[in-house]
Amino acid sequence: MANILIIEDEASIQRMIEYDLKQLDYTVELSSDGKDGYNKAKSDHYDVILLDLMLPSMNGLDICKKLRNRDVESYIIMLTALSDEYDIIKGFEAGADDYMTKPFSPRELTARIKAGLRRTQTFKKEDKISYQGLIIKPSSYEVFKNNEKIELTLKEFELLLYLVKNRGIALSRDQLLTNLWGFSYDGDSRIVDVHIFKLREKLDKDSTWLKTVRGIGYKIVKTD
Amino acid sequence: MANILIIEDEASIQRMIEYDLKQLDYTVELSSDGKDGYNKAKSDHYDVILLDLMLPSMNGLDICKKLRNRDVESYIIMLTALSDEYDIIKGFEAGADDYMTKPFSPRELTARIKAGLRRTQTFKKEDKISYQGLIIKPSSYEVFKNNEKIELTLKEFELLLYLVKNRGIALSRDQLLTNLWGFSYDGDSRIVDVHIFKLREKLDKDSTWLKTVRGIGYKIVKTD
DNA sequence: TTGTTGTGTTAAGATTCTGTTAAGAAAAAA
DNA sequence: TTTTTTCTTAACAGAATCTTAACACAACAA
Numbered sequence: 027m028a029n030i031l032i033i034e035d036e037a038s039i040q041r042m043i044e045y046d047l048k049q050l051d052y053t054v055e056l057s058s059d060g061k062d063g064y065n066k067a068k069s070d071h072y073d074v075i076l077l078d079l080m081l082p083s084m085n086g087l088d089i090c091k092k093l094r095n096r097d098v099e100s101y102i103i104m105l106t107a108l109s110d111e112y113d114i115i116k117g118f119e120a121g122a123d124d125y126m127t128k129p130f131s132p133r134e135l136t137a138r139i140k141a142g143l144r145r146t147q148t149f150k151k152e153d154k155i156s157y158q159g160l161i162i163k164p165s166s167y168e169v170f171k172n173n174e175k176i177e178l179t180l181k182e183f184e185l186l187l188y189l190v191k192n193r194g195i196a197l198s199r200d201q202l203l204t205n206l207w208g209f210s211y212d213g214d215s216r217i218v219d220v221h222i223f224k225l226r227e228k229l230d231k232d233s234t235w236l237k238t239v240r241g242i243g244y245k246i247v248k249t250d
Numbered sequence: 251m252a253n254i255l256i257i258e259d260e261a262s263i264q265r266m267i268e269y270d271l272k273q274l275d276y277t278v279e280l281s282s283d284g285k286d287g288y289n290k291a292k293s294d295h296y297d298v299i300l301l302d303l304m305l306p307s308m309n310g311l312d313i314c315k316k317l318r319n320r321d322v323e324s325y326i327i328m329l330t331a332l333s334d335e336y337d338i339i340k341g342f343e344a345g346a347d348d349y350m351t352k353p354f355s356p357r358e359l360t361a362r363i364k365a366g367l368r369r370t371q372t373f374k375k376e377d378k379i380s381y382q383g384l385i386i387k388p389s390s391y392e393v394f395k396n397n398e399k400i401e402l403t404l405k406e407f408e409l410l411l412y413l414v415k416n417r418g419i420a421l422s423r424d425q426l427l428t429n430l431w432g433f434s435y436d437g438d439s440r441i442v443d444v445h446i447f448k449l450r451e452k453l454d455k456d457s458t459w460l461k462t463v464r465g466i467g468y469k470i471v472k473t474d
Numbered sequence: 475t476t477g478t479t480g481t482g483t484t485a486a487g488a489t490t491c492t493g494t495t496a497a498g499a500a501a502a503a504a
Numbered sequence: 505t506t507t508t509t510t511c512t513t514a515a516c517a518g519a520a521t522c523t524t525a526a527c528a529c530a531a532c533a534a
Contacts, residue, residue: 478534500512
């Protein structure tokens with residue numbers, strides 16, 4: 027689901043956070059030491075990093091700065107007893123996304139973690155994509171419209187998925203062909219129109235959201 | 251630089267924040283009313299929204315939820331006197347990115363705003379060009395005038411986009427033709443006039459910003 | 475002022491683009 | 505293999521858009 031790294035030397039706090047997060051099905055890793063934590067973090071495969079400021083061997087601010095210098099984009103939440111305005115600002119200047127002072131509410135922490143994940147998780151692989159009344163399941167190649175299963179052929183499915191993933195963007199026939207049929211496809215680009223027609227027939231008879239962009243191609247409107 | 255919307259009904263706080271942010275060269279807009287604030291915010295052209303929770307006409311939590319449902323991706327910081335764990339969690343569940351309780355340190359607020367901008371600006375790349383009350387979205391081929399969608403044909407859209415991108419510069423018909431119709435176009439150059447006329451009809455009836463440069467061609471006046 | 479040139483505006487005709495259908499080709503299943 | 509399903513092509517009609525041509529008016533120069 028999501029990977030979280032906790033760099034914190036107080037064992038009691040470590041355990042408390044770890045427990046809460048595991049309850050929520052996150053994958054949690056621990057580090058009690060600054061250097062060790064930094065080495066783990068720089069791999070950039072954590073979605074969220076909880077970072078204490080006062081640590082053995084390397085302090086939290088430096089860790090944060092160095093990570094940002096390496097383009098690590100994990101969502102970093104600083105956790106510290108330092109509640110001075112000055113310290114807080116230093117924390118943000120070092121590149122933190124959020125800052126919590128101890129003692130803190132565990133629930134608030136998890137709420138802040140979730141908020142951070144919401145922001146970073148754009149490239150998270152979805153198992154289910156919702157759009158209007160539709161549910162698309164890429165792994166099983168199924169589509170439901172108002173909870174009723176709709177049978178689509180493979181090309182129809184791929185086309186729908188691609189359009190929904192790129193909702194709000196007008197996609198040219200050529201773009202669709204190279205992305206869905208492969209760059210070497212050299213047939214008639216109007217094959218796209220035929221599939222669009224089929225999709226509309228099955229899912230959007232009135233073209234309320236699967237729109238034609240005349241002269242360009244097609245797009246799915248962003249919901250409001 | 252960055253656009254910030256403040257939805258807050260306490261004038262004193264409004265002014266304080268506004269002052270600080272303007273010092274930092276941010277573009278600031280204010281709203282003291284829930285519905286009004288919501289209407290402004292849903293245009294999604296603010297990078298950060300500071301949102302009070304207790305507001306006239308529509309409460310902050312609902313505003314936040316509705317904005318997220320509309321895919322508004324602004325970085326939302328809730329500002330409120332409610333410091334209860336329960337309220338904070340409600341705030342995050344509604345889709346907030348951050349939550350500050352009053353009274354707060356102005357410096358901390360700006361630090362948090364900067365942190366939010368750092369994040370949104372790296373990820374957000376939905377292209378959008380604003381001019382006067384217009385919003386032009388090249389990726390979806392859409393144009394909005396005061397948040398109302400205006401239907402343009404492809405040529406009209408391309409012409410508008412080109413003019414706006416080159417605002418302040420008088421463009422000859424030949425320039426427009428070679429750039430928008432292609433260098434091999436050999437029709438009547440007055441085709442441009444017809445499209446300009448259509449654009450004015452739809453967007454600028456009084457020619458307040460889409461000007462004729464007699465003997466040359468057309469230009470859009472520069473306002474910033 | 476008058477003539478000349480350039481632009482605004484309109485409408486009709488030409489052209490391009492898309493929706494739709496059906497039939498043959500290709501691929502998958504039986 | 506045969507049967508079934510899916511994909512692709514081709515064609516046509518209708519719609520949307522673009523272009524031309526014409527006229528009236530405005531701006532400018534002499």
